[in-house]
Amino acid sequence: MEITYVYTKKRSEFGRQAIFSDRPAELHCDICPDPSLTANFIERNPVDTASQIGPEMSEHEANTIVYDMDNRGVNHTEGGWPKDVNSLEIEQVIRYRKKVEKEETYINTVMNLSSVMENCIKQNNAVNIYEDYFGDLSTGSSVEPSSGKTINIFRDPNEIKRTVAHISWYPDGPKKIAIAYSNLEFQGSAPDSNMESYIWDIENPNRPETTLKPASPLVCVEYNPKDAHVLIGGQYNGQIVFWDTRKSAQPCDMTPVEKSHRDPAYKVIWVQSKTGTECFSTSSDGQVLWWDTRKLGEPTEVMYLDPTKTQDFAKAHGAMCLEYEPTIPTKFMVGTEFGTIMLCNRKAKTPAEKITAVYSGHIGPVYSLQRNPFFPKNFLSIGDWTARIWSEDIRESSITWTKYHMSYLTDGCWSPTRPSVFFTTKMDGTLDVWDIMQKQNDPVLSLQVCDDALHSIRVQEQGHLVVTGSQNGTATLLELSSGLSVMERNEKNVIAAIFDRETKREKILESRHREMKLKERTKSQQDKDKNDTDHRELDNVNIEELISKAEKDFYETLEQERKRREREDSKRQKGEYYDDDHHEKRDDGKRSPIHEVSEEQEED
Numbered sequence: 167m168e169i170t171y172v173y174t175k176k177r178s179e180f181g182r183q184a185i186f187s188d189r190p191a192e193l194h195c196d197i198c199p200d201p202s203l204t205a206n207f208i209e210r211n212p213v214d215t216a217s218q219i220g221p222e223m224s225e226h227e228a229n230t231i232v233y234d235m236d237n238r239g240v241n242h243t244e245g246g247w248p249k250d251v252n253s254l255e256i257e258q259v260i261r262y263r264k265k266v267e268k269e270e271t272y273i274n275t276v277m278n279l280s281s282v283m284e285n286c287i288k289q290n291n292a293v294n295i296y297e298d299y300f301g302d303l304s305t306g307s308s309v310e311p312s313s314g315k316t317i318n319i320f321r322d323p324n325e326i327k328r329t330v331a332h333i334s335w336y337p338d339g340p341k342k343i344a345i346a347y348s349n350l351e352f353q354g355s356a357p358d359s360n361m362e363s364y365i366w367d368i369e370n371p372n373r374p375e376t377t378l379k380p381a382s383p384l385v386c387v388e389y390n391p392k393d394a395h396v397l398i399g400g401q402y403n404g405q406i407v408f409w410d411t412r413k414s415a416q417p418c419d420m421t422p423v424e425k426s427h428r429d430p431a432y433k434v435i436w437v438q439s440k441t442g443t444e445c446f447s448t449s450s451d452g453q454v455l456w457w458d459t460r461k462l463g464e465p466t467e468v469m470y471l472d473p474t475k476t477q478d479f480a481k482a483h484g485a486m487c488l489e490y491e492p493t494i495p496t497k498f499m500v501g502t503e504f505g506t507i508m509l510c511n512r513k514a515k516t517p518a519e520k521i522t523a524v525y526s527g528h529i530g531p532v533y534s535l536q537r538n539p540f541f542p543k544n545f546l547s548i549g550d551w552t553a554r555i556w557s558e559d560i561r562e563s564s565i566t567w568t569k570y571h572m573s574y575l576t577d578g579c580w581s582p583t584r585p586s587v588f589f590t591t592k593m594d595g596t597l598d599v600w601d602i603m604q605k606q607n608d609p610v611l612s613l614q615v616c617d618d619a620l621h622s623i624r625v626q627e628q629g630h631l632v633v634t635g636s637q638n639g640t641a642t643l644l645e646l647s648s649g650l651s652v653m654e655r656n657e658k659n660v661i662a663a664i665f666d667r668e669t670k671r672e673k674i675l676e677s678r679h680r681e682m683k684l685k686e687r688t689k690s691q692q693d694k695d696k697n698d699t700d701h702r703e704l705d706n707v708n709i710e711e712l713i714s715k716a717e718k719d720f721y722e723t724l725e726q727e728r729k730r731r732e733r734e735d736s737k738r739q740k741g742e743y744y745d746d747d748h749h750e751k752r753d754d755g756k757r758s759p760i761h762e763v764s765e766e767q768e769e770d
Contacts, residue, residue: 172231252440312599312611313647314632318371322347322639324360330635332386333624338394340626342367342375343633345641346384348402350430363387363399365411368631368643379415380407385430392442398459400431400447408459421462427451432485438492446490448500452482454510471500471508473524477517483508489535491542497522499545501532507547509558527554527564534578540585540658544665548578553590553600557669562676565668568600569607577622583629584653585661591620597634599650603660611650615642 247253251262266272320343322328328347336342344365363384364374378384382401390396397409404427407417427449437444437456444466446456452472455465470482483506489499496513505528514520528549537545543558544565551571554564573594581587586603595616598609615634622635629651632644 170232255440310647310649312601312649314597314599314611314613314644314650316615316642317631317645318368318643320345320366320371320374320641320643323364323374324362324639326359327639328359328383329621329637330639330641331384331622333622333633333635333641334387334389334397335624335626335633336394337389337391340368340628340631343624343641343643344378344387344389344397345635346387346399347639348383348385350385359383366641376411377415378409380417381405381420385432386434388434388436388445390436390442392436396459398434398436398445400427400434400449402430404428404431404449404451406431406434406445406447406455406457406462408462419459419462421457422464425464427453427455429484433488435488435490435498437490438495446488446498448485448488450484450486450503452479452484454485454488454498454500456512467512469510469512469520471502471510471521473506473508473521475518475521477520486531486533487535489537489545491537493542499535499537501535501547501549503531505529505532505549507532507535507556523558523561525556525561525564527556527567528552533576536579538580538585539582541662541665546578546580546588548575548590551575553578553588555602555665557665557672559669560672560676562679563672565665565672566602566606576620579623579625581629581651582625582627583651585658587650589623589625589632591623591634593619595620595636597623597632597644599646601650602664603654603657613644615644616640 244253247259248262251258253259322330324347328349330345331348331350332346334344336344342365344363346363349359361380361383363378363380365376365378367375378387378397378399380399380401382403382405384399384407385402387397387399390398395411397411399407399409401407403423405423406421406426408419409415410418427447428451429449431447431449434445434447436442437446441458441460443459444456445459446454448454448471452470454469454471456467458466470477470479471485472478472481473483474481483502483504485500485502487501489501491497496511498510498512500508500510502508505526507525507527508521509523509525510520511522512520514522528547530550532547532549534548535545537543545556545558547554547556547564551574552567552569553575554567556564568590571592573592573596576591576593578588578590581589584601587599587601590598590600590609592598595614595618597613597615597620599611599613601610604610616636616638618636618638618640620634620636624633625631626633630646630648632646633641634644635641
């Protein structure tokens, strides 16, 4: 037993004080001996008596005061900037530095500080405190096998279990997780179903720490990276809600229905801004809306996901996921229900420039989309039965992809600490961990998290904690081995080489494919032109042959008729009657009716 608290107090400071005094002895009772009772006893003789001369010993225990040991560190960051100057904005920093350098006290301050820093500078020049003494030693690959273990399980307190629609980690360390619960089946929610979502302490799975009470079930929820007390969420009815956990469980503000999405708001992301209050959302209604939590009355900007690049709302594709990289503030990516990925530019001047590229590769909807934290030009997409890795430079096809699984893929994400590791969840309740440095055809680790379908996954910034959410409302917290969370030596260089190699290969295949298409098109056009020429020549030949044949037949007919008439004339001149001497009979021959008529007229 460990004593945690010790309270010390003098005996004289509590209770009634005990007072003692000396007095003579007093006799209160005297029993005289009775001789008649001696008959009942037998005298023992001899008598043996034992005595112990050694001193009496006793054992005592004492608990000393326990001191709790705690290790603490200090991170030194650049500070001292005024409140109106954002140190992350380069223009503001340059403007403020120029202003300070023009002040009169600037030179005197620098001269005074230089004498103090001179000794430190000399020490740094004498001893290199950042020298790496063991840089030449190769660490090699991790000996520890890839593994994961379950730490805690967070169950939906509601009697009717709902799907874990989205998960968000607490931005100030692995302490809490915010989970959005919603029944995503069409008309699957009962009218009296619970709409609450919860914030859990990862060390206390018995009861949620904070309850969020939206007006409609939450489909997604996100912590503000600049303020850990502020959350933004997208509801099933399309509204965007805003919480401050320091105030109450009720939303602080909410977008009006007529200005919100018409379908469930599947994704909401905070935007990198000076105020830290801007965000944007998307839905299956085909809209992307930008908001400011200080004024949620109407969106600050609207964009339609029209692939024809005309910003026609009737032709917009419904969206299922969003991707935003703070280092590229003007660009974002959208995964649609049609299996396409749209690369968009928020600051485009014309509607045609708002959608800069369209990537098609999935058969079904794209459920997850995320850029690689170390190589933003390469991004991961999850849809149908595969996970694909893309490059922004290749639009025709992804540079690499997983095999087609037997179970449908539902979500996925990159590891924040290792550029080669990413995670996928499946409908059979399996979590797959992929490491493309070791294997590209199979996952390095497959964990059967539960028997129900997994719906969502989120990795903590340190890389060793993963939370998966299932359709029965169970969120499972897992801890991965160091081999899956600690970056290996030269891993970034190896992955960069792999991505560059695959990108070049796809470019070569794409150019080859284009050449083949062009050749086929040219060949088909040439064949078509040749066929047309042959048909025209054939037509011309047929016409000429027909004309020549007709002329030949005509002249032959005329020639035959001329010869026939010549024969008849020759016979007529030689005589057409029999000679008397030879008693020849006259042969009238076969005369024409015209000749017969003319002879009758002569006889008359």
